[in-house]
Amino acid sequence: MTRLAVPKTYKLYVGGKFPRSESGRVYEVRSHDGVFLANAAQASRKDARDAVVAARSALGGWAGATAYNRGQVLYRIAELLEGRRAQFIDEIVKSEGVSAAAASAQVDEAIDRWVWYAGWADKYVQVAGNANPVSGPYFNISVPEPTGVVAIIAPQTGGSLLGLVSAVAPALVSGNTVVVVANERMPLSAISLGEVLATSDVPGGVVNILTGSPAEMAPWLASHADVNAIDLVGAGDLDWINLQIDAAETLTRVLQPENGPDAASPSLDRIVAFTETKTIWHTKGLI
Amino acid sequence: MTSSPSAMAQLNTGQRALALIGGEATDANLRRYLHGIPGIDAVGLEQRAADLGSRSIKTSSKKWAIDKIISLIDLTTLEGADTPGKVRSLVGKALTPDAGDPTCPRVAAVCVYGDMVPHAVAALGSAHSAGTDAGVNVAAVATAFPSGRASLAIKLADVRDAVLAGADEIDMVIDRGAFLSGRFGQVYDEIVAVKETCRRADGSYAHLKVILETGELNTYDNVRRASWLAILAGGDFIKTSTGKVPVAATLPVTLSMLEVVRDWHRLTGDKVGVKPAGGIRTSKDAIKYIVTVAETVGEEWLTPHLFRFGASSLLNDVLMQRQKMTTGHYSGPDYVTID
Numbered sequence: 050m051t052r053l054a055v056p057k058t059y060k061l062y063v064g065g066k067f068p069r070s071e072s073g074r075v076y077e078v079r080s081h082d083g084v085f086l087a088n089a090a091q092a093s094r095k096d097a098r099d100a101v102v103a104a105r106s107a108l109g110g111w112a113g114a115t116a117y118n119r120g121q122v123l124y125r126i127a128e129l130l131e132g133r134r135a136q137f138i139d140e141i142v143k144s145e146g147v148s149a150a151a152a153s154a155q156v157d158e159a160i161d162r163w164v165w166y167a168g169w170a171d172k173y174v175q176v177a178g179n180a181n182p183v184s185g186p187y188f189n190i191s192v193p194e195p196t197g198v199v200a201i202i203a204p205q206t207g208g209s210l211l212g213l214v215s216a217v218a219p220a221l222v223s224g225n226t227v228v229v230v231a232n233e234r235m236p237l238s239a240i241s242l243g244e245v246l247a248t249s250d251v252p253g254g255v256v257n258i259l260t261g262s263p264a265e266m267a268p269w270l271a272s273h274a275d276v277n278a279i280d281l282v283g284a285g286d287l288d289w290i291n292l293q294i295d296a297a298e299t300l301t302r303v304l305q306p307e308n309g310p311d312a313a314s315p316s317l318d319r320i321v322a323f324t325e326t327k328t329i330w331h332t333k334g335l336i
Numbered sequence: 337m338t339s340s341p342s343a344m345a346q347l348n349t350g351q352r353a354l355a356l357i358g359g360e361a362t363d364a365n366l367r368r369y370l371h372g373i374p375g376i377d378a379v380g381l382e383q384r385a386a387d388l389g390s391r392s393i394k395t396s397s398k399k400w401a402i403d404k405i406i407s408l409i410d411l412t413t414l415e416g417a418d419t420p421g422k423v424r425s426l427v428g429k430a431l432t433p434d435a436g437d438p439t440c441p442r443v444a445a446v447c448v449y450g451d452m453v454p455h456a457v458a459a460l461g462s463a464h465s466a467g468t469d470a471g472v473n474v475a476a477v478a479t480a481f482p483s484g485r486a487s488l489a490i491k492l493a494d495v496r497d498a499v500l501a502g503a504d505e506i507d508m509v510i511d512r513g514a515f516l517s518g519r520f521g522q523v524y525d526e527i528v529a530v531k532e533t534c535r536r537a538d539g540s541y542a543h544l545k546v547i548l549e550t551g552e553l554n555t556y557d558n559v560r561r562a563s564w565l566a567i568l569a570g571g572d573f574i575k576t577s578t579g580k581v582p583v584a585a586t587l588p589v590t591l592s593m594l595e596v597v598r599d600w601h602r603l604t605g606d607k608v609g610v611k612p613a614g615g616i617r618t619s620k621d622a623i624k625y626i627v628t629v630a631e632t633v634g635e636e637w638l639t640p641h642l643f644r645f646g647a648s649s650l651l652n653d654v655l656m657q658r659q660k661m662t663t664g665h666y667s668g669p670d671y672v673t674i675d
Contacts, residue, residue: 272666274659274666274668276668
C-alpha cells in the first residue's frame, strides 16, 4: 500500500518559540533539482521587528553571563549538532545537491566552528583588550564589550549550514544577541539549527532565525534604531550601499558583504567587529 | 428606571440618587437597586471586547489615534521610592514627551501620591492647568491608596491635604471589603463625603475619580454594580484599578464600565468619565481602548475630560510608534527616556 507523504510547514524561531509569520505567508522550499521539500515561513518586516524586541530583551541575560559560561553554552551547541548530524547531512544533500561525503564534511566543519568560537569566549578579551600606559598614577584599561543586538544576513551561497554558523557564532561569543535572516533558497539547515538551539542551553531570544526574503527584511533591519550592528555578509546581491547608508542614519555598525568560499571565515576580527571598547581609569593603590 | 430623562436632568446628584434608589441610600435600598440591574452576559461581553480589539487601524487613523492617546494619558508614578526629583522629571516628560519633536502633544495629567502634589505643582509652574482647560492637571491618589484601609477621618484628611496643595483631580479608592460584604451604604456615604471634601475654598470642586479596583471585585456583575454605585454617589470618573493588584484594566471590564456610563448618559444627560489604569503597556492595546470608547459611548468621549489612560510605560511605547511613523523606520528604547 502506498503511503501519502506528509510535507512539513516550518515556522520561525523567535524569542525561544516557534511562531508562524505574522503575515501568514509561506513559500516552497525546493531541492537543487526542483523537487518540493517543505514549506517555510516567509517572514515580514513585523516578524523582524518582533525578533529585534526578543533579541533586545534577551541581551541582558546573555551579555551578563560569565564568559566561561557563554563558552560552555556555545560548546554545547556543537555537541547537539553532533547528535543530529544525520539529519543535517540529509538536508544538505537534498538542498545543495552535493555528495553525502561533501555534506558530511560541511557538518564537521560547522561543528568545529562552534567549538573554535566557543573557546574564544573567555579569551578574546585578553587579546583584544589592553592595559594602556598613561602618565599618572592610574591603571588605564580598555576592554571590549558586546555592542548589543546584531542583525545578520546569512550567506546566500555556499554551504547552507556552514555559512549560517560562520556568521552567527562570532557575534554570540562576546554576548551579543542575534537576529539572522537565513539562506532564502536553502533554509532547511537554518530551521533545523533553530530546533537544535531550542533544546540547547542557549536562552530564548539570544538567536532568532527568520526565513524569507533578505531583500524584504534587510532595509527594515538596517534602519531599525534598536539594532546596534548589521552583518551584511550575505547581502552581496542586495542594494547594500543603501543598506549601509540606512544603517549609518541610526549609528549602526556595518560589516560589508563577502563572497566566495572564504566568506565569513573564522577569525578574531569577526568577534571584535561586534564589540565596543570601554576604557576605565582607576587609581593605583598607594602601597 | 421610572423617571424620564428630562425630569432626571432637573435634579442635583443627591436628589437624583434618591429618586432612582427610591429612598435613602441605605444598605437595603441600595442592594435592592443594584441587584435589580440586569446581569452581564460574560461570554457576550468578552466576545464583543475581542471583536472591538480586532479592528485594523492604520496610517492616518493610527497617527490620529497615537496623538489622541498621548493627550489622554495620566502619566503616573506611584512608588514608595518616589522623590521630588522623580516627580520633576515626570513633569518634564509630561510637558515634552518627545524632546526630538515639538509637535508631540502634552499628556492630560500627572498622577502622584498626595505628598508629591506640591512638587508637581511647582514643577509645572505656568503649565499647570489649575482649573483652566489649557495645561496639564495634577492628579493625586488619596483615601489610603491603594488598599483604602483607614478610618474615614484619615481618608478625608488625605483628600483635603491634596486639594489644598493644588491637586486638580483626586483618585480615591472604594472600600472593596465593604462593597463585597454588601455594605453598599457605607461605600456610597464615603464617596459622597470624599466628593464634598474635594470642594475648594472658592466653591469649585476637584475632579473625583473613583477607583473600583475591578481585579478584586471578581465578577462583571460586581463591576457593573460598583460603577452604578460610584456614579450615583457623584463620581466624575470611574477608574478600573490602582495598578497595585495582579489583575488590572482589561478590555471587557472597561467595556462594561463604558456601558454603564452610556446608560447613565441616556438616563440623565450627564457625562461621566472612564479611566482604565494598569496593565496597558503598548500602543496596540491603547488603540483597542480608543476603538471601544468610540463604539460604545461615541467619539465625543475621547477628550481628557471624559477618558484617560492611567499608565507609566505606555507613553514610551506610543512615542516609539510615533517616531516610527514620522521617520519611516523602527525606533528603539534608546530614543525615549528611562523613567
